[in-house]
Amino acid sequence: MRTQCASDGHFWQRLSSLQTSIEAATRLANTFGFRTSVFVAMQPLEMDGRTLEGGGQLIRVALCISALIGRAVKIDNIRGNRSGGGGLKAQHLACVKWLAHACNAHVDGAEKGSKTLLFNPDTNRAGLSPAFKKNTIHGRAVYLCKLEIGTAGSTGLALQAILPFVLFSRFPTQDPVQLTVSGGTNVSGSPSFEYVKYVLVPTLERIGLPPATIELQKRGWSHGGSNIGSYVLVMQPRKEMVLPAFELQQIEPESLQSLSHLRVIFLGPKHCHEEFKSYFNWRTESQKSPWPDEADMELVCEDSGHDKRLYLFMAATIPWPPSSADSHSTQRKQYVLGADYLYDKKITKHERAIKEMVDRVSSKMRSKWESGSQIDEHMRDQLIIFQALAKGTSQIQDAEEPSLHARTAEWVAKKMLGVQFDVEGNCEGNGFGACDDDLQAKFETVKIS
Numbered sequence: 001m002r003t004q005c006a007s008d009g010h011f012w013q014r015l016s017s018l019q020t021s022i023e024a025a026t027r028l029a030n031t032f033g034f035r036t037s038v039f040v041a042m043q044p045l046e047m048d049g050r051t052l053e054g055g056g057q058l059i060r061v062a063l064c065i066s067a068l069i070g071r072a073v074k075i076d077n078i079r080g081n082r083s084g085g086g087g088l089k090a091q092h093l094a095c096v097k098w099l100a101h102a103c104n105a106h107v108d109g110a111e112k113g114s115k116t117l118l119f120n121p122d123t124n125r126a127g128l129s130p131a132f133k134k135n136t137i138h139g140r141a142v143y144l145c146k147l148e149i150g151t152a153g154s155t156g157l158a159l160q161a162i163l164p165f166v167l168f169s170r171f172p173t174q175d176p177v178q179l180t181v182s183g184g185t186n187v188s189g190s191p192s193f194e195y196v197k198y199v200l201v202p203t204l205e206r207i208g209l210p211p212a213t214i215e216l217q218k219r220g221w222s223h224g225g226s227n228i229g230s231y232v233l234v235m236q237p238r239k240e241m242v243l244p245a246f247e248l249q250q251i252e253p254e255s256l257q258s259l260s261h262l263r264v265i266f267l268g269p270k271h272c273h274e275e276f277k278s279y280f281n282w283r284t285e286s287q288k289s290p291w292p293d294e295a296d297m298e299l300v301c302e303d304s305g306h307d308k309r310l311y312l313f314m315a316a317t318i319p320w321p322p323s324s325a326d327s328h329s330t331q332r333k334q335y336v337l338g339a340d341y342l343y344d345k346k347i348t349k350h351e352r353a354i355k356e357m358v359d360r361v362s363s364k365m366r367s368k369w370e371s372g373s374q375i376d377e378h379m380r381d382q383l384i385i386f387q388a389l390a391k392g393t394s395q396i397q398d399a400e401e402p403s404l405h406a407r408t409a410e411w412v413a414k415k416m417l418g419v420q421f422d423v424e425g426n427c428e429g430n431g432f433g434a435c436d437d438d439l440q441a442k443f444e445t446v447k448i449s
Helices: 011-017 022-032 056-069 091-103 154-169 193-207 270-287 350-371 379-389 404-417 440-445
Strands: 043-048 071-078 106-108 117-120 133-137 142-150 178-185 212-218 229-235 261-268 299-304 313-317 334-344 391-397 426-430
Touching: 056 071, 056 091, 056 117, 056 154, 056 379, 056 404, 091 106, 091 142, 091 154, 091 178, 142 154, 154 178, 154 193, 154 229, 154 379, 193 212, 193 229, 193 334, 193 379, 212 350, 212 426, 261 270, 270 299, 270 350, 299 334, 313 350, 334 350, 379 391, 379 404, 379 426, 404 426
Parallel strands: 043 071, 142 178, 261 299
Antiparallel strands: 071 117, 106 117, 133 142, 178 229, 212 229, 261 313, 313 334, 391 426
């Protein structure tokens, strides 16, 4: 299958200038081998924000794809399945404004509480996106960009809208991108800073994206009085614009390997640290396998600064079965699973809360390891867009059924990119970023009737 250089906008520039009918545009798209469900309609693609999960996932994925391919979208009933009436919140609005600036989009409805949004990217843009500014830091050139939510809204969720756009953007030179994100770093119901650093970033590298580093500047909490935090994500340049297809297959029970490393991070008031260490050590010793020896376990306790702030995170590194065939063995020698819990109940006794947290996160981690899945409950819905944009058939196998968030992301990708997801977790992506050398010649020879 062939696609256009969507980031350059050449296809849309010429298609718009031809002033053809929808039927003629369909013939043109078919001639080039494009998925007509993606590139034909000149009117905004309309979506009902109450579809499936009916929350922010639909908005984040739809706007990111819209900004990448230059396709206008109109979303009604935004977050219509949420309590409190739905509408755009600060985190969603920050994503809307950032992506609009990045692709010179015309936007209607970009205000807090808005339930209808029209997002119309500029298809005539060329060159470096205005979201990035080239600068020199410590003697090295870097492309700078910044996302500011303005509240303790989830930075982890905001990345779902911003990160794919950054990773699939074209840059004039092979210099890294430095993204500064400010908002909530430890927020209920969303990926934490720890999850982004120790699970998301390594997983993206495993599927073929460039390595990245991430450093925390300040924590931002939704508990114990909300406050704004920030971190800096530095991504190395991509050598190839097209992401190859990838596979994250489920491992058979007899091939499962024990954990080679376990990272444990507990955030809580100082007076809870010894209690946590004592109970956690007792729990891991009683469980035995698959937990690694003490030498391969890293336990960190950090003062959360407030009695109501309790957070536990675990990241397990697991070797890939040595007998498994793997064409990308240099990238897939191990995988990472994450499990966490931001305590969201009324705290009567910290001792009781700590035991509940340790039991819950440990059980979740063990269950996921035993399932043979290479992804945890949060990762699948974040990888959907990368499956859809990759070239070839990517597969993500999971012992569990796709979450409502994952199904929503699949629905958006299908509607906007024309891709399909089957029950086995397969998706033939559209090879975003690929260019045919003879594309220009083909365009010139197409006869429009």
